[in-house]
Amino acid sequence: MNYRAILADDESVARLRVRRLLSVFDDIEIIGEASDGISAKSLIDSQKPELAFMDIEMPGMSGLDVAFSTEHKPFIIFITAYDHYAIEAFKSLAVDYILKPINGDDLKIAIDKFKHLYDPQGIRKNLNALEEKIKNQKPKHLRVTAGNTIKLINLDQIICLEAEQKYTNVYTTESTWITEKSLIELENALPGDTFIRIHRKHIINVNYISEFQRWYDRKLKVILNVQFDRDLIVSRNYIKKIKSIILKVAVGENKKL
Template identity: 35%
Template sequence: MKTLIVDDERLARKELINLLKPFQQIEIVGEATDVEDAQEQIAKLKPELIFLDIQMPGKTGFDLLESLDAVPKVIFTTAYDEFALKAFEVNALDYLLKPIQPERLEEAINKLKVEETPPTAEIEKRTLGKEDQVFVKDGDKCWFVKLADVRLFESDGNYIKVYFGGNKPMIHKSLNALDERLDDRTFFRASRKHIINLGWVENIDTWFNGGLLVQLRGGEKIEVSRRQASRFKEKMSL
């Protein structure tokens, strides 16, 4: 598993590298000292796992996750236990308190699931499919969300409202830019304001002017414009 270590302290990175040596499934492909460095390394190396410090000069580990379109598996490493609750709120793979104990590291590694690595060409495309997870931060609340669980993206000015579970947090992204990244086998641009997850469609009715009214399993009703209706019918094999 291609692994990146993100920590501003050189000795902390060195110690973690030494602790990881016994784990043959872990391949350390790089180190990063801050958020900007990590962003570059992630774009270049495409790690499957990140050991991530939370408190770093300038921006935090949460800021890094918020900046990524798709988020790899994450194990937090930090000396600040006050962040523990927040880390668990975002459903990280695990949380390791510094100094890292070998037995706790082993527990974290054992939580990793061996998954089939997608072909390199698919990784290069960076298309976001239902198996990808994204990091969503809204105020003090943070989540790791699997795209399969996101039923709707709704444009709201310069923000996007993300619908999953009972949550509707706002993220500062463009719906057009997101639409270009999402796998069109799973997500459909219903209108100027909405992208829906086809797997969450519960009911479809005819609507005004040749459009359609789609009801999602979450209860939301979304109008599919006349322009998009024929494409939607093809997607849903109507």
Template identity: 30%
Template structure:
């Protein structure tokens, strides 16, 4: 995969380049101090993944990301947690907070590689074959997998695909998040952001920005926050 780095701080660009080279075999084909320079480069070069700062002069990372083609993946890199929810609205692969930990970079890159394969023309489009009161059947790589609804921790959406996470497996199917949400029990599964549906039974804790399911952290979108607090707490918590 080919990637570029966009950050107005020279030291941050150097550190990100070192981290990428240390944990992956991504090909870094460009490094830019501002979005307009990166956009000019993209007009004549193909890029799979962009490591993108947010607070930059002239054009912010969020504004830049909104102009990118759908098949260009973005990992935001920033010192400010306040943009996390907005980044997920732009279908960002991940959101890395500075100073960035090596293991988080590796996790984000692995996720980007998985999605790139998923979105490629060669990837088989898996389908949900059927669902009953307790489980659904998903066809994947010429096999049929039974997934009990009770085992699903959360479902992540990316464009026209969803990734279903259970305790011991991850299955990908060609379907948007809204459609699959309609096929699973609505008394157990709740949409908490544009990109996530969670199983309420797996919630360990939550705050005003995230829901925590064991070691998994799911962002809580502003549009969905009020319903989440009302449904999960029975209206007894004050979200202000």
């Protein structure tokens, strides 16, 4: 039996890698690709595939939102960078996952599971349980693409994110990475109690803040507890929000704003 499948991932490199790995499966036919959640939903409902390979973090709609909102219900193999606890939620359900960056062995295991569970009637069970188990999970990694490399960066290592034209620079304790995701997308994806916007160009990790210094025009300058060669200035629009957040995380500490 042949199975019709779609690919949905906002990164073209990731889609290309999945397509290449799938080329060894003669019974899997890729009938379409999508680079965002809304397009993925439309593709699933119009083409009615038996299988969907889908990223969780996509612009427009998340992969989970797509799964819960489509009229047609294919089997979905999620492509995810979620942490161990969220992955446990997938294991107990009739859908599988592949942890990025994927490899051929993981893909074969997921496809074998799909073939074992495949129901021609397209009956999907336990999706509500899946949503309930992982909707409150906070990500532990940030996924960035550099050339043909997909890097999973531990959030604890991220010092600062900086918008630069169409890209975002991700400064870590080890290196600097560039992602095509906008600063707004990253702000929405990252835990707000740890990563705070201080300027239209900058988001910082509060765990690397050492102190604040008064700056020109009623602004504040952020001093970090690690070596960093760029000035980080809190614009006046963000000062009130910064004060409330820092006061929460600095209980018992002498951080003056």
